[in-house]
Amino acid sequence: MREYLKKTGLFLAFFACCTSAMQAQSAINIPDPHFLSKLIALGVDIDNNGQITDYEANVYQGVAFFTPGEPDAAPRYDYTLDIHGTTGAADNISDLTGIEYFTSILVINCSHNNLTTLNLLAIGTGHPLKGIDCSFNQITSLDLRNLLNLSVLDCSNNNLNQLNIIGADMLFNLNATSNPNLTCIPVGDQVAADYYNMVGMSDWFLDSTTYFAVNCGNTAGTPPQAPVALSQSFCQGKTVADLVATGSNLQWYAASTGGLALANSTVLTSGTYYVSQTINSVESTRTMVSVTITTTPALAYNTNVKKSQIEKRIDEEYSIKLLDEMWILSGFSPIFEEFQNKVATFSELRRKLEKEDERQKGKQEIVKELAEGIIPLSPNVPDKISMKEMIKDEFCKVCGREAKVGTDAYNFMVNKLNELLESQLPKDKQITKKLFANNYFKELEQKSNNLEYNQSDNNDLLNTIEEDLRFNKKRKEEAKDVQESIDLEEDNKKKLLAQNDGLTEDQLQNAYQNIRNWYESKNHADREIVLLEKDELELEKQISTLQESYNNLAKNSVASIYSKINTAFDKIKIAFKNAKERNTQDFLITLEQKANDYLEKLNFDGFFGIIRIIKNTDGSARVVLQDKNNTFIENPNQALKTTMYMSLLFAVSDLTGLKRENDYPLIFDAPTSSFSPQKESDFFSIISNINKQ
Structure with missing residues (x-):
């Protein structure tokens, strides 16, 4: 130990001497004294001046350790900045300002402190940081956008209400549990949000109230994503309880918005239903789910629908189209030309007659004027009073002579007065009779012009008729093919019912x-x-x-030895696992082969099929029969089922004999009770030749 400390001291002294010759570096602002104290304790302060410079932070690679027995080996580092605290301790850190300068660190452990904020955005995008443990603090917000290399994050037991993992694509281990205010985590992508909500990540641990969304920029209470559901088909009698969707606290509705949730006992009908999920007392929008209730086999039903749709497109109302769509004009061109000629002739004759009529009326007016010779006075000359006075006096005051009663002069004055009185009476309007009272010629001309305008369409009617006939013929052929498919499906249905x-x-x-x-x-x-x-x-x-x-x-x-041992054990474990799986598969293949050998013997001149042993996803296996058409027989008769199980037991007996001298004795309880007499006789003849107890 003394030798180890000596080497460490020499190394640090040498490193300090080297750095003292370097240009002076600026000190980092570290306002938290507990943070600064722990950094100094870790040896970050190379020149021991009580400050941390940006250079000292940049070159810090964690705790150095040396390999025992290798005195000349270079020191190794754990690339970890371990500044964790102790719950309730007085020297816990509350501010990590300055941590962004530690650019050589791969792991930061700042757990069990008094942190309320952790500004990870201050760390540049090129930082190699791979792991952060900031658990057991009071942090309210974390943003991982700049941490492109981060793979492990433990932020459990905080007061988080925001956690942005957008951009942290390498994150595979996340622990955000015990954050009751964290309801939504933005991921920036709808596909990823749906996947995380529905499937999740095996190494991501969250509270049950936390969900993922594209953007959680809204305030608390943001609705969770709508649940995931597919279209579903059922037979009659199914209820809302049979509907399937992926989500939490599902509720089913009959409308996209509004209305009450449907009871689970509500009987389903064909149509559209809507499902929502509720997380943290907030309900999501609703997902539309199409539900189909069928009463006939779906294949036949769909085929019949297809046939019906094809037949609906066939339109053979030809007699109606003759008039409604003017098909009757398809051969009209020769007739139309003759019609135009006749209309032109009639029009010319009409104009001649009208001109002659006008000329005759003019002549009559001239003759009348010539016959009268002079232009008569107006009926108002003399006036009515003067006329009555002259008749009373029997004297014409106009010409100055007598006009006794009964004379021509007197009668002339009486007639003149009557003419005057008649002219003052209301007269009936005189109607001048037209030469052509009706407008038939105009209608004929207008019809001719209209037909001329539409003549190109009329000439194309033959093509339209031919296209309709071809279309209907093609649809009839399709309907015939579909009907043949329906007939084939009906035959297959009958066969299927017969086989089952x-x-x-x-x-x-x-x-x-x-x-x-x-x-x-x-x-x-x-x-x-x-x-x-x-x-x-x-x-x-x-x-x-x-x-x-x-x-x-x-x-x-020394750790290299343990690493090699661990690697060896891993390889052994993988080898055992692979061997177990391979041995299991080999055993099932052998068992299946031997069982089929016995089945062939027990069912001679009978069933022509094989036994299949199928491995399930949960590791178990099931035994089924497969006919010569490679179709599974779901409900074999009792005799066939008995021989299947007996063949399997005989095969098991053979395989157990490989490990022991004698087979296990086999005991059957009335195995031939379901056999016919001939089948039973054949069975015992075969069984006597099988070397089994």
Whole structure:
């Protein structure tokens, strides 16, 4: 020990001499005296002046140790800044300002202090820091954005309400338990958030109230992510309790928002349901889940739906399309040309007749004017009073002569007065009769113009008709193919029912739905496996790097011996594990082969199939029968089941005989009770030739 201290002192003295010749470095601001005191105790203060310079912090690599028995070996360092405190101690640290200058450190242990803040953003992105233990403090917020190499973080037993791990992609070991105010951890990516919430990380430890989200920038009470759920199919009679989703405190609804949660006893119907999860008394948004309730085998049902959809697209209402879609005009071109010629002829004749009619009316007006010779006076000349006065006096005051009653002059004045009185009466409107009272010619011309405008479309009607006929023919062929598929499925269904004697169609349908749901779960698991394999690859790289660093630490020291022993034990453990798995697999293969040898003997001229021994994921195994078509027989008859188990027991007996001189005796209770008389006779003939007790 004295020799060790002597070497250490000489080394430190030599190092101090070297550094004293260097340019003076500036002192770091370390306001916490307990932090400064612990740094000095660790030997960071190389020149022993009671201050820590940036140079002294930069070159500090942790506690130095030497390899016993190797006096000339260079010292090794643990690259750890160990400034942990003791619960309740008076010298615990409350401020780590200045820690960012320790750029050669890989691990910081500041646990069991009085820290309320830990400014990790002050550490540059190029810092090699890999591990932090800040547990058992009163820290309220941690931000790991700059710690690109950080792989281990223990921040348990604090008062955290914010923990940002965005950018800390190398973090594989996290302990954030006992932080009751930490409800949400941002990860910056929706896929990662869903994965962490649903699957989690094997070496990440959190409180049950903590969840992951893309961004937790909102205040406390931020809703958790919506649960993950797939579309689901059920037979009739299933309830809300049968629905499946990944999340905590699930609640199912009939609407995307609002409404009351459905009771677990609510019977399901085909349609859309919505599910939410509640974490820390905060409910998430709802995930839509499509639910299908089937009463017929899904394959046949889907095929019938497909056929129905195809048949709906077939439109053979040709008689309606003749008028509604003007198909009747498809051969109209020759008729239209004749129609146009006739309309043109009629139009020309009409115009000639109208012109002649106008000319004749003009002639009549001229003849009338010539016949009258002079233009008569207006009926108001003389006026009515003057006329009555002249008739009363029997004297024409216009011409100045007598006009006795009964004379022509008197009668002329009476007629003139009557004409005046008649002109003052309301007259009926005289209607001039038109030559062409109706507008038929205009309608014909307009129809001709419209047809001329649409003639290109009419000429294309033949192509439209041919396309419709081809389309309907193609759909009929598709419907026929689908019907053949339906017929084939019906035949397969009948065969399936015949092969599974005792099972109803509903039971087979339930089994089908279970398999379908299992495949959906399997596909979901396959997607998860891709993510897990990616994580596993990254972890293997990290483990390899850490293992290499660990091995380097142990080199040239007593620890190297223990490291080699540990490595050897690891290899032995892996070898035992692999050997066990390989031996188990070899045993099951051999057992299956021998069992099939006996099955062939016990079922001659009968069942042509094999025994299969299938290993389950939990390490157990199951025995099934497989026919010559490689189809598993789920419900074999009793006689076949008996011979299967007897063949398996005979094979087990053979294998146990490999380790001992004699086989175990086999005892069967009425093994042939389910055999027919001929089968029983054949069985005992065969059994007598098998060397078994």
